[in-house]
Each structure stands twice: as structure tokens, then as C-alpha cells.
Amino acid sequence: MLLLAQGSVVLFDYASRDYLAERLQEDAESLVAAPIREEGEMRLDPLRLRASFNRVYSGHYFIIDVDDEFHLRSRSLWDHRLDPGNGLSDQLQRGPQGQSLLVWTGHYTRGGHDFVITTALDYTPITERLSWLRWCIWALGGTLAVMLVLVQRRVIRLGLRPLEKLRKELAQLHEGQRMTLETRVPDEIAPVVEELNHQLSRIEQVLNRSRDGIANLGHALKTPLAVLETLLVRRELNNIPEFRDALRTRLDEIHRLVERELQRARLDTCEVSPAARFRPDSDLPPLLDTLREIHGPAINFTTSVELNTPLPWDRDELLEVLGNLLDNAGKWAKSQARLTLLHEQSQLIMRVDDDGPGIAPQHREDVLHRGTRLDEQVAGHGLGLGIVEQIVTHHKGRLRLDESPFGGLAVIVEMPWPSTGE
Amino acid sequence: MRLLLIEDNVPLADELSALFTQHGYAVDWCTDGRDAATMAMNEPFDVIVLDLGLPGRPGISVLEEWREKGLDTPVLILTARSSWSERITGLRAGADDYLPKPFHPDELLLRLQALVRRRHGQRPSPTLSIAGIILDENSQSAWSETNDTPINLTRAEFAILRYLMLHPDHVISKDRLLDHLYDSEHDRNPNVVEVHINHLRQKLGRGIIVTQRGQGYRFGGST
Structure with a gap:
């Protein structure tokens, strides 16, 4: 911008000086004929001169030196001096009344006389016009620059809008809410998005394959484990009980590890489609029927559920939590086991009470941290609480034990309600 | 007591067959779902x-x-799938019990016992x-x-005494006894039943099993 303004002014200045110098030279050439010899003196005939040479400080001036002897000057110069130079002077000379003069000096010979003719022109109007021009260019340029910046900003913002959407989608991707990018992007970045999607689907495939691999391996391991368990009850092994018991402990350990990895693989899937959500009204009754069948008529399972809408958690996971908690309660209870589901302070509260022996407050921590101890003494392999804890922790929830109003144990699960409106 | 074992893993099926036989069950084993479907309908398990x-x-x-065809034989599901949702699915499909693998054999036997007893109102x-x-039943x-x-x-x-005791007021024909005591490949010799019944009478007294001539025991x- 600066370059443009300054450059154009300088070029214009140069061009006009060049043009005016030609004018000055023409003037000088025409002035060669002006002096008239009269009575041994050189004189000027005012009538042969242009009017502007005779008007004082008109802006057009000249001096003529003839043979270094006669010095003639235009009337317009009045008492101002003009320094002759050679050709067009580089600098503007200071003229009368604050004028700046463009000066040109030429040497001529005519009729046996040497003429040094210096003509000058007031350059101020040009300078003024030039500075006006400069100002104009600056103003125009400035406006243009501001407009350009604004337009550019708008263009960039428009151009980047798909990128902004892309950024949001990537954030969602990061949170696991989606597996592909859908933004329609300009052709320039479409290949990037396509490549990203391609890589994502590959990653998803690999993930699914490894998840399925873990699940298949886990399930496949269970049958040989069952065979081993069956082998362990062979009569021959009764003679070496230490050996048998050690084997059994190891088998239980393997089983626990397998279950834990299976559960982890299941949790990692973490895509809750609306169809797979937990619906208390339709999912709880079959669970309770199952529990009643397992524990017989001696245990009375009751529920207090205030939620009728689908809950934003996976059906299988909540069933696993509730099934294990209620099953534990059923194992320990004398006659009562109650489930309470509440939505309170943006938390889902699942509470299972029983009227069994309970756990002394000082032992509750142990039970929670060892995870599996609670139900090991009663029939079954007792993985329940460990799996519950795994699921609850996965959903950033909390599992704690308390005393139940029924006299037994209360197991309370609190899970933060996922923020809505996503 | 006839038991149909449907399990495609041969080592496990072998072990389970041995275990069940040891505990007085006559075991038929099949590995394919299609065979199992017809087999259970044709034999009195x-x-x-x-x-x-x-x-x-x-x-x-x-x-x-x-279950659609009205077969009401108690069914225990034995599966590697151990989650509660799968358990519920199984029980809703008509199973009477559900035991995830791996399991303690004793627990399996107890559950089978309970299923049979419950069926006979015990x-x-x-x-x-x-x-x-x-x-x-444990010490036989x-x-x-x-x-x-x-x-x-x-x-x-x-096996004979248990079957008769589970049907205390019924007259059980020799054929029916054979049906429930021997698997389908076993040689069904009616005279063998008489021999076992005589042994039982010698051990527990003559009146323990009454013969209804022409009808059964x-x-x-x-x-």
C-alpha cells in the first residue's frame, strides 16, 4: 500500500517534471529571440513576451545572460534571484512567496552572442496536487485495505466453517459418540476427511475384531475350564487333596480373569442404541421372575421403582448390576429383598436391601475392596460384586454399603446421569 | 432316570456322561441341535x-x-454365556435352570436333583x-x-429305587422302568430288572417293592 502510494506519487512527480522541463526548454528556446540590441544595450521587448512573464510573481520566470555582459530578467521575478544551473536542476529552488521553482538552464549561441537562458516555473501547484493525490491514494487504499481485510475475514470464516464442524465432530469422535465424520467439506479437504473415515472404519474393524476375539476366546475357554472342574471331582484325586485344592484355586482364578476380561470387552463396546436401553417397566419383571425362581418362595423380592422411561444405560449392563446385587441379597436374606430405583440430584440410585445378617461397618471396606468376598461363601463362583464394581466404575459411579432398615445389608450404587441434549 | 445331554464339546461331554452315570442317570448324548430337537420328542427323558x-x-x-410342542421335561441350560440378560433370555425361552460354565460338578448334580424333585412335587x-x-442320592x-x-x-x-420313590403311588410297568433306566444304546433285558428288584428286596425288606402281577411294580x- 505504502509502496503503491509513494511509488505512484514519485512516478507522477517524475513524469510531470519531465514534461514541464520540456516546456521550460521550449520557453528558453523562444526566449533566445527576445532580447533586442538597442543603443549598445540589450533590452527586452515586453510586448514580445508572454503576459505571465510580465506579471509579478506569476510563477513563470526567466533570466538571460548574454555574453556574461548583459543580464536580463523577466519582470515577474521582481527582485528575486534565480541561480542558473545546467539543464534541469535536481532540486526545486525556493522562489518568491513560498513558491518552489523548477529551474532549467540552457546555453545557446545566436548572432555571435552566447546566451545562457534560465527559465523557471512555479512547481507548487503540482506539489499541492501531488500531495492531494497522495492523500487520495492513501484514503482510497486505506478503505480498500479495510474492505479487503473484512472480505478476507468473511471468506476465511466461510471457508473454515466446514472445518469448525469437522472440529466438533472430531470432539464427538473423541468422546466416542460417533464413529465417522459426516461433514460435507470443500473438495480441497475432502480427501483428508475421506482418509480419516477410512482409517476410522479400519480402526473400528480392528477393535471389533479384537473385542470379538477376546469374547470368543473367553467363552471358548469356559468349556475346557468346565472339563477341568469335572475332572477335579474324580475319586482318584481324593487321595491328594492339597493338589486338588490348589488346582481348584487356580481354576477359579482363571475363571475370574476370563470373566473380568469378557466384561471389559463388553463395556468397551459402549454404544447404547435407543433399543438397547434399560426399560424398568419391561426389563425388571423378567429379572425378578428369574430371581424368584432361583431363590424359591422363601425370599420375597419387592421393588420400589419411580422411573418409567428408558434409562440412558445399556440394558445388559444394568441387568448385570441389578441381577448380581439382587442375587447376593437373595442368598443372604432371611425373607426380604427389596430393590429401589431413584433419579435423584442427577444421579441414578440403585439400592438393594436385605434382611440377612448384614456386614459390620468395620468390615464393609474389606468386602468392597476385595470385591468378590461377599458372595464366595454361598454357592456359586462368586464373581458378582467384582463385575458390578467394574460396570459401576466404568460409568463413573460409586458402590457403597450401608445398614438396611430391614436389619441386613444395603448395597447402594450411585451413577451420575449422563448430561442430556446431546 | 434318563438324561439327555446335548453338548458339542467332546471332552466335557465325556466327563459329564461319566459323572451322570456315576450318579445313577442313564445318559444319552448328542452333539447337534437338529438331532437333539427330535431325540427329546421321541424318548421319555x-x-x-x-x-x-x-x-x-x-x-x-x-x-x-x-416348549411350543408341549414337551415339559425339565431343561437345564449349560452355557459359557454367563450374563444376567442371557440368563433371563434362557429362562424365558422355557428353561428350568441355568448354569454358566465353568461350574462345580456338585452344583450341577444338586441342580439336576432339584429339577427332578420339583417336577415330582418333592x-x-x-x-x-x-x-x-x-x-x-449323594452316597447312593x-x-x-x-x-x-x-x-x-x-x-x-x-436308579430303580429312586425312580419308584419319585412316583410313590404309581404302578410302573417293566417297560417304563426300562425306558427310564437305560440309555437308548443299552441292552434292555427285562430279566435284569427282576434281578435288581430282588436284590433291593433282600437289602431293604420284601415289602419295599410290590409286584402287581401283569401291570408292573x-x-x-x-x-
Whole structure:
């Protein structure tokens, strides 16, 4: 911008000086004929001169030196001096009344006389016009620059809008809410998005394959484990009980590890489609029927559920939590086991009470941290609480034990309600 | 007591067959879901142990077909799938019990026992006590309330006595007894049944099994 303004002014200045110098030279050439010899003196005939040479400080001036002897000057110069130079002077000379003069000096010979003719022109109007021009260019340029910046900003913002959407989608991707990018992007970045999607689907495939691999391996391991368990009850092994018991402990350990990895693989899937959500009204009754069948008529399972809408958690996971908690309660209870589901302070509260022996407050921590101890003494392999804890922790929830109003144990699960409106 | 074992894993099926036989069950084994579907309809099984991951046809669909056709034999599902949602699915399809693998064999036997007892209107308990005779299924021994010393029984004797005790007021024909005591490949010799019944009478008293001539046998109690 600066370059443009300054450059154009300088070029214009140069061009006009060049043009005016030609004018000055023409003037000088025409002035060669002006002096008239009269009575041994050189004189000027005012009538042969242009009017502007005779008007004082008109802006057009000249001096003529003839043979270094006669010095003639235009009337317009009045008492101002003009320094002759050679050709067009580089600098503007200071003229009368604050004028700046463009000066040109030429040497001529005519009729046996040497003429040094210096003509000058007031350059101020040009300078003024030039500075006006400069100002104009600056103003125009400035406006243009501001407009350009604004337009550019708008263009960039428009151009980047798909990128902004892309950024949001990537954030969602990061949170696991989606597996592909859908933004329609300009052709320039479409290949990037396509490549990203391609890589994502590959990653998803690999993930699914490894998840399925873990699940298949886990399930496949269970049958040989069952065979081993069956082998362990062979009569021959009764003679070496230490050996048998050690084997059994190891088998239980393997089983626990397998279950834990299976559960982890299941949790990692973490895509809750609306169809797979937990619906208390339709999912709880079959669970309770199952529990009643397992524990017989001696245990009375009751529920207090205030939620009728689908809950934003996976059906299988909540069933696993509730099934294990209620099953534990059923194992320990004398006659009562109650489930309470509440939505309170943006938390889902699942509470299972029983009227069994309970756990002394000082032992509750142990039970929670060892995870599996609670139900090991009663029939079954007792993985329940460990799996519950795994699921609850996965959903950033909390599992704690308390005393139940029924006299037994209360197991309370609190899970933060996922923020809505996503 | 006839048991149908449907399990495609041969080592596990071998072990389970041995275990069940040891505990007085006559075991038929099949590995394919399609075979299992027809087999259970054609033979009078007392209990079915069903694996869900079967070649040929999924266990759940086989089970659903049985229940649709009115087969009410107790079914215990034995599966590697241990989650509660899968358990509920299994029980809703008509299973009577659900045991995830791996399991303690004792627990499996207890559950089978409970299923059979429940079917015959008995309370599940380790001993079966009818009309003064007590039968312990774990030790396969029996005694009368008046004489407390347990008498050991052979596997066949135990199986016959248990079947009769589970149907205390019924007359059981020799054929029906054979149907429920021997698997389909076993040589069914009616004379063998008579021999076992004679042994039982010698051990627990003549009145323990009453012969209804031309009809069959009936449990007589400790008279």
C-alpha cells in the first residue's frame, strides 16, 4: 500500500517534471529571440513576451545572460534571484512567496552572442496536487485495505466453517459418540476427511475384531475350564487333596480373569442404541421372575421403582448390576429383598436391601475392596460384586454399603446421569 | 432316570456322561441341535442338559420348539454365556435352570436333583424320604426310619429305587422302568430288572417293592 502510494506519487512527480522541463526548454528556446540590441544595450521587448512573464510573481520566470555582459530578467521575478544551473536542476529552488521553482538552464549561441537562458516555473501547484493525490491514494487504499481485510475475514470464516464442524465432530469422535465424520467439506479437504473415515472404519474393524476375539476366546475357554472342574471331582484325586485344592484355586482364578476380561470387552463396546436401553417397566419383571425362581418362595423380592422411561444405560449392563446385587441379597436374606430405583440430584440410585445378617461397618471396606468376598461363601463362583464394581466404575459411579432398615445389608450404587441434549 | 445331554464339546461331554452315570442317570448324548430337537420328542427323558452354543441349530431355538410342542421335561441350560440378560433370555425361552460354565460338578448334580424333585412335587433336599424309607442320592444308599444303618446300593438298584420313590403311588410297568433306566444304546433285558428288584428286596425288606402281577411294580415303603 505504502509502496503503491509513494511509488505512484514519485512516478507522477517524475513524469510531470519531465514534461514541464520540456516546456521550460521550449520557453528558453523562444526566449533566445527576445532580447533586442538597442543603443549598445540589450533590452527586452515586453510586448514580445508572454503576459505571465510580465506579471509579478506569476510563477513563470526567466533570466538571460548574454555574453556574461548583459543580464536580463523577466519582470515577474521582481527582485528575486534565480541561480542558473545546467539543464534541469535536481532540486526545486525556493522562489518568491513560498513558491518552489523548477529551474532549467540552457546555453545557446545566436548572432555571435552566447546566451545562457534560465527559465523557471512555479512547481507548487503540482506539489499541492501531488500531495492531494497522495492523500487520495492513501484514503482510497486505506478503505480498500479495510474492505479487503473484512472480505478476507468473511471468506476465511466461510471457508473454515466446514472445518469448525469437522472440529466438533472430531470432539464427538473423541468422546466416542460417533464413529465417522459426516461433514460435507470443500473438495480441497475432502480427501483428508475421506482418509480419516477410512482409517476410522479400519480402526473400528480392528477393535471389533479384537473385542470379538477376546469374547470368543473367553467363552471358548469356559468349556475346557468346565472339563477341568469335572475332572477335579474324580475319586482318584481324593487321595491328594492339597493338589486338588490348589488346582481348584487356580481354576477359579482363571475363571475370574476370563470373566473380568469378557466384561471389559463388553463395556468397551459402549454404544447404547435407543433399543438397547434399560426399560424398568419391561426389563425388571423378567429379572425378578428369574430371581424368584432361583431363590424359591422363601425370599420375597419387592421393588420400589419411580422411573418409567428408558434409562440412558445399556440394558445388559444394568441387568448385570441389578441381577448380581439382587442375587447376593437373595442368598443372604432371611425373607426380604427389596430393590429401589431413584433419579435423584442427577444421579441414578440403585439400592438393594436385605434382611440377612448384614456386614459390620468395620468390615464393609474389606468386602468392597476385595470385591468378590461377599458372595464366595454361598454357592456359586462368586464373581458378582467384582463385575458390578467394574460396570459401576466404568460409568463413573460409586458402590457403597450401608445398614438396611430391614436389619441386613444395603448395597447402594450411585451413577451420575449422563448430561442430556446431546 | 434318563438324561439327555446335548453338548458339542467332546471332552466335557465325556466327563459329564461319566459323572451322570456315576450318579445313577442313564445318559444319552448328542452333539447337534437338529438331532437333539427330535431325540427329546421321541424318548421319555426325565431331564435335559442343554448347551446353547450348538452346531446345526442354536440351543435356544431348540428349547423354544420343545416348549411350543408341549414337551415339559425339565431343561437345564449349560452355557459359557454367563450374563444376567442371557440368563433371563434362557429362562424365558422355557428353561428350568441355568448354569454358566465353568461350574462345580456338585452344583450341577444338586441342580439336576432339584429339577427332578420339583417336577415330582418333592422339596429339593439331599435325601428323599418316602413312607419310612430314606434315600441319600449323594452316597447312593438307603435305610429305613426304624433301622438307621445306611445300606449301600449298586448303581442300578439305586436308579430303580429312586425312580419308584419319585412316583410313590404309581404302578410302573417293566417297560417304563426300562425306558427310564437305560440309555437308548443299552441292552434292555427285562430279566435284569427282576434281578435288581430282588436284590433291593433282600437289602431293604420284601415289602419295599410290590409286584402287581401283569401291570408292573409299585413302591411299598418300609412295611
